[in-house]
Amino acid sequence: MSSAKPKSGAPGTGRRAARPGGVLLRFLARRLAAALLLCVGITLVAFTLTQLVPGDPAAANLGQQAIGDPAAVAAFRAKYGLDQPLPVQYLTYIGNVFQGNLGMSQQSHRPVAEDLAEFVPATIELALFAIVVSLLVGVALGVVAAVNRDRWPDQVLRVVSLGGVSMPTFWVALVAFYLLSFKFDLLPGTGRLDPVLSPPPYTTGFYSVDAALAGQWDVMWSALGHLVLPSLVLAVYTVGMLMRFSRASVLEILGNDYVRAARAKGLPERVVIVRHVLRPAMVAIITVAGVAFGSLLSGAVLVEKIFSWPGVGQYAYRSAVNLDLPGIMGVSIVVAAVYILINLLVDLLYGVIDPRIRLT
Amino acid sequence: MKIRRSAGALTAAVALSLLTACGGGNAAAPSSPGGQGGKTLVIDTAFQLKTTDPARMFEPTGLLIDQAVYDTLLTFKGGDVTKPVPALAESFTASDDAKTFTFKLRPDAKFSDGTPVTSADVAFSLNRVKNVKGNPSFLMAGLTVTAPDPATVVVASEEPNTAIPFILPNPALGIVNSAVAKKNGASDAEGAGKSDTAEAFLNKQSQGSGPYVLESYSTTSQVVLKVNEKYWGPKPAYSRVVVRNTQANVQRLNVQKGESQIAVDLSPEQAKGMGDLQVVNGASPNVFFLFTNDNPEISKISSNPKFQEAVRYGIDYQGLVDLAGEGAVQAPGIVPSVFLGALPAADGIKRDVAKAKAALAESGLQNPTVKLNYPSDVQVNGLNFGDLAARVQANLKEVGINVELAPASVQTALESYRGGTEELGLWQWGPDFPDPSNYLNFLPGQLVGLRAGWAEGAAPELEELGAKARTTVDDTARSALYVDIQHKMNEGGPIMPLIQPAQILVAAKSVTNLQSNALWLVNVRELG
Numbered sequence: 001m002s003s004a005k006p007k008s009g010a011p012g013t014g015r016r017a018a019r020p021g022g023v024l025l026r027f028l029a030r031r032l033a034a035a036l037l038l039c040v041g042i043t044l045v046a047f048t049l050t051q052l053v054p055g056d057p058a059a060a061n062l063g064q065q066a067i068g069d070p071a072a073v074a075a076f077r078a079k080y081g082l083d084q085p086l087p088v089q090y091l092t093y094i095g096n097v098f099q100g101n102l103g104m105s106q107q108s109h110r111p112v113a114e115d116l117a118e119f120v121p122a123t124i125e126l127a128l129f130a131i132v133v134s135l136l137v138g139v140a141l142g143v144v145a146a147v148n149r150d151r152w153p154d155q156v157l158r159v160v161s162l163g164g165v166s167m168p169t170f171w172v173a174l175v176a177f178y179l180l181s182f183k184f185d186l187l188p189g190t191g192r193l194d195p196v197l198s199p200p201p202y203t204t205g206f207y208s209v210d211a212a213l214a215g216q217w218d219v220m221w222s223a224l225g226h227l228v229l230p231s232l233v234l235a236v237y238t239v240g241m242l243m244r245f246s247r248a249s250v251l252e253i254l255g256n257d258y259v260r261a262a263r264a265k266g267l268p269e270r271v272v273i274v275r276h277v278l279r280p281a282m283v284a285i286i287t288v289a290g291v292a293f294g295s296l297l298s299g300a301v302l303v304e305k306i307f308s309w310p311g312v313g314q315y316a317y318r319s320a321v322n323l324d325l326p327g328i329m330g331v332s333i334v335v336a337a338v339y340i341l342i343n344l345l346v347d348l349l350y351g352v353i354d355p356r357i358r359l360t
Numbered sequence: 361m362k363i364r365r366s367a368g369a370l371t372a373a374v375a376l377s378l379l380t381a382c383g384g385g386n387a388a389a390p391s392s393p394g395g396q397g398g399k400t401l402v403i404d405t406a407f408q409l410k411t412t413d414p415a416r417m418f419e420p421t422g423l424l425i426d427q428a429v430y431d432t433l434l435t436f437k438g439g440d441v442t443k444p445v446p447a448l449a450e451s452f453t454a455s456d457d458a459k460t461f462t463f464k465l466r467p468d469a470k471f472s473d474g475t476p477v478t479s480a481d482v483a484f485s486l487n488r489v490k491n492v493k494g495n496p497s498f499l500m501a502g503l504t505v506t507a508p509d510p511a512t513v514v515v516a517s518e519e520p521n522t523a524i525p526f527i528l529p530n531p532a533l534g535i536v537n538s539a540v541a542k543k544n545g546a547s548d549a550e551g552a553g554k555s556d557t558a559e560a561f562l563n564k565q566s567q568g569s570g571p572y573v574l575e576s577y578s579t580t581s582q583v584v585l586k587v588n589e590k591y592w593g594p595k596p597a598y599s600r601v602v603v604r605n606t607q608a609n610v611q612r613l614n615v616q617k618g619e620s621q622i623a624v625d626l627s628p629e630q631a632k633g634m635g636d637l638q639v640v641n642g643a644s645p646n647v648f649f650l651f652t653n654d655n656p657e658i659s660k661i662s663s664n665p666k667f668q669e670a671v672r673y674g675i676d677y678q679g680l681v682d683l684a685g686e687g688a689v690q691a692p693g694i695v696p697s698v699f700l701g702a703l704p705a706a707d708g709i710k711r712d713v714a715k716a717k718a719a720l721a722e723s724g725l726q727n728p729t730v731k732l733n734y735p736s737d738v739q740v741n742g743l744n745f746g747d748l749a750a751r752v753q754a755n756l757k758e759v760g761i762n763v764e765l766a767p768a769s770v771q772t773a774l775e776s777y778r779g780g781t782e783e784l785g786l787w788q789w790g791p792d793f794p795d796p797s798n799y800l801n802f803l804p805g806q807l808v809g810l811r812a813g814w815a816e817g818a819a820p821e822l823e824e825l826g827a828k829a830r831t832t833v834d835d836t837a838r839s840a841l842y843v844d845i846q847h848k849m850n851e852g853g854p855i856m857p858l859i860q861p862a863q864i865l866v867a868a869k870s871v872t873n874l875q876s877n878a879l880w881l882v883n884v885r886e887l888g
Contacts, residue, residue, distance in 0.1 A: 053772075054772045054775065055769070055771035055772050055774075055775060056771075056775060059771065059774050059775055059778060061410070062495060063418045063495040063496075063498075064789075064792075064807075065495075065498035065792055065807070066418075066493075066494065066495045066496075066497065067778060068498075068778075068807050069493070069497065069501075071493050071553075072493045072494065072495075072497055072498075072553075075492075075493040075494075075553035075554070076493075078553075078554065079553070079554070107410060108410065108579040108580075109410055109413075109559055109563070109579075110563070110579075118578065119580065174609070177610065178613065181617070182613045182616070182617050185617070189610070189613070189614060189617070189619055190604070190606055190610055190614060191581065191604060192581070195402045195602040195604065195619075195620075196400050196602075198575070199576070306607065308581065308604060308605055308606045308607070308610065309581075310578060310580045310582075314580050315580060318580065321737070321769070321770075321771065322771075323771055
């Protein structure tokens with residue numbers, strides 16, 4: 001990913017050994033500055049594209065009678081600054097963003113920042129749960145498939161992973177909901193909590209964490225229970241994808257001389273796989289997992305819809321259909337920021353997994 | 361070894377949390393007593409909600425919620441929207457010219473903070489709706505509210521307005537605690553559109569005198585109501601009401617499983633085979649209608665009266681009713697069947713292909729091709745515009761009219777519809793208030809009439825009848841006038857009422873006294 005480059009030489013170069021902290025700080029500063037520019041660029045693209053869409057935000061948000069009342073239309077336009085020329089609208093928006101004000105949402109009638117503080121953690125909680133499950137299951141099965149290359153476990157897992165990546169998520173969601181929640185009553189259905197419970201006091205926005213912090217154990221278990229089904233559905237695709245990448249990556253490593261040497265030394269197979277194969281294979285896997293996590297965040301719309309999960313996907317959808325420009329821009333900035341942060345995290349993880357990789 | 365141990369521990373922890381979480385998932389049955397005290401009612405609906413501030417709220421989910429939170433001067437009982445009944449006003453009188461309505465307030469009504477409801481609160485709330493210039497402001501257009509004494513409210517209209525008793529039950533005209541609201545930025549003065557900043561506060565803390573107060577509010581997930589301990593009327597049956605944003609097919613499963621008690625948005629097809637549940641099935645007051653633009657500048661074809669006649673008799677209304685499913689009915693006129701002045705079902709247009717073909721021949725048009733616009737991404741009562749449009753296309757093909765379908769997202773389509781530039785349009789009208797005067801909008805020169813290119817002066821006789829209906833006070837006389845208007849609209853003109861879809865509520869048997877209301881769908885306060 002971008003500027004982190006694997007170096008095939010010996011671990012620990014002189015430069016890195018001399019001022020590792022300085023290099024890291026410079027790297028972070030450069031990346032964050034680029035991220036800021038990227039976010040501004042994304043707002044410009046989102047703003048321009050939204051203006052190109054035919055349709056009037058006033059018509060989208062006012063009722064059939066109010067739209068016929070010039071005073072109501074004028075009040076709406078004035079309230080949201082739509083009576084200003086487009087460049088002024090954009091510059092005002094950017095100016096406000098730098099002061100931490102993302103504007104007022106036309107569809108929820110609340111500050112966008114408040115909306116995002118509520119909806120983004122809901123989606124991140126879901127995506128985190130899904131990515132942890134995906135990593136555990138996907139990598140484990142990928143290793144099993146690679147170790148048993150072209151034997152029956154590999155063939156079976158190939159079908160499983162192919163199924164995972166090719167089944168439409170909304171279909172999986174409906175079937176899983178019907179079977180696991182409705183038919184066999186194994187898992188709770190929609191929403192983030194049982195309706196009889198109230199959300200925990202806001203600390204992180206993750207219900208499971210906030211409930212634990214508040215000592216509300218019934219709420220925590222309910223929150224965890226409600227996470228299971230939608231995150232498993234989301235994980236179906238990422239498990240399939242990670243399994244395929246893990247298999248390919250492990251197979252590549254298995255062919256190396258040092259693996260043969262480890263085996264020749266008489267190391268147990270488990271040690272060979274975990275220490276000498278899986279660790280180097282993780283570089284490629286982490287890259288894919290980073291991208292998968294980003295797509296989980298932005299692609300959870302249908303799953304959120306089916307499971308009535310109040311996440312940023314649903315918010316983005318509602319913003320789009322209501323031509324709610326501040327909402328659309330807010331979501332764009334957040335999604336961009338999350339992608340950038342994940343990329344950064346993945347780059348840093350490379351160094352942890354493989355010390356030969358240095359920051360340049 | 362260290363790595364392996366921690367990985368193993370992590371796996372075990374996740375597995376344990378999954379298992380335990382699964383086990384705890386269904387621990388609490390929503391309707392069972394307990395939880396956080398008393399019975400909880402869960403209503404699933406696909407949210408159409410932007411706010412619960414009465415002065416700005418005019419969406420279906422907002423109406424359902426605010427009806428439970430805010431009292432109005434008058435209200436409707438059960439599903440009967442033809443007779444306004446007392447609420448905060450224990451009685452009212454109307455002047456003979458239908459310009460002045462005087463309401464006597466009941467003395468025992470209190471807000472959720474225990475302070476009494478006075479005429480000043482009523483005047484403030486209604487004037488605020490008028491001056492905030494939000495979606496429901498039109499309800500107060502031309503009306504002035506005064507409070508001559510603490511127990512009396514006078515609503516005066518510039519023009520005779522027989523609809524006032526039917527407008528006032530709208531939850532957007534709910535009475536707010538003016539003292540608290542003012543402290544938190546509310547204003548009823550002119551220019552309140554800018555100066556009133558109380559919306560965020562009212563979305564956190566409701567200030568009504570109804571049986572419930574807001575506990576939590578979200579436009580995307582759920583709204584929770586809890587019982588108002590200071591409520592002046594009989595205690596409601598449920599101590600907590602959770603209204604959840606849920607899409608229709610999941611609503612079906614939830615209500616079957618017992619996770620929710622009421623599902624609001626099921627289509628007739630989805631409501632079939634519900635076994636042990638109750639299904640309240642009736643015609644919705646929403647009317648789907650077709651128009652052929654009467655403005656020759658928009659289309660020489662659609663404005664041709666004989667072409668309009670060919671379309672009117674070419675449509676298979678019964679086929680559309682069948683498509684809409686059980687509970688749907690043909691809209692015999694533009695006024696819905698549940699309102700005063702509605703036409704009897706027998707007066708609806710019947711398909712007559714021969715007559716339609718003859719009319720087309722008389723029109724002088726050879727194999728005309730027209731474009732039919734409709735919103736493709738919205739459903740009303742579980743019914744797609746696209747399905748209806750395809751059926752209309754097939755019907756008119758038999759007559760010799762080629763219809764090109766022009767679907768668009770609702771926001772795009774609304775622009776051409778409201779601009780009056782659509783050649784043919786397929787839309788629906790949901791009532792703003794349950795009075796036939798709301799349907800005068802369909803006459804020439806009025807809101808919807810203009811969208812269909814029907815300019816003022818296009819049908820003088822009809823317009824005269826409309827003006828008369830607007831000022832007639834006596835219900836029998838005005839009912840007759842509306843019947844007359846609709847007969848004339850069915851004889852000619854660009855607007856063709858098609859169907860009223862089914863309005864279905866599916867609920868657990870434990871919920872009693874459930875009736876479908878044209879305005880707020882479910883009356884939470886009446887449920888047992």
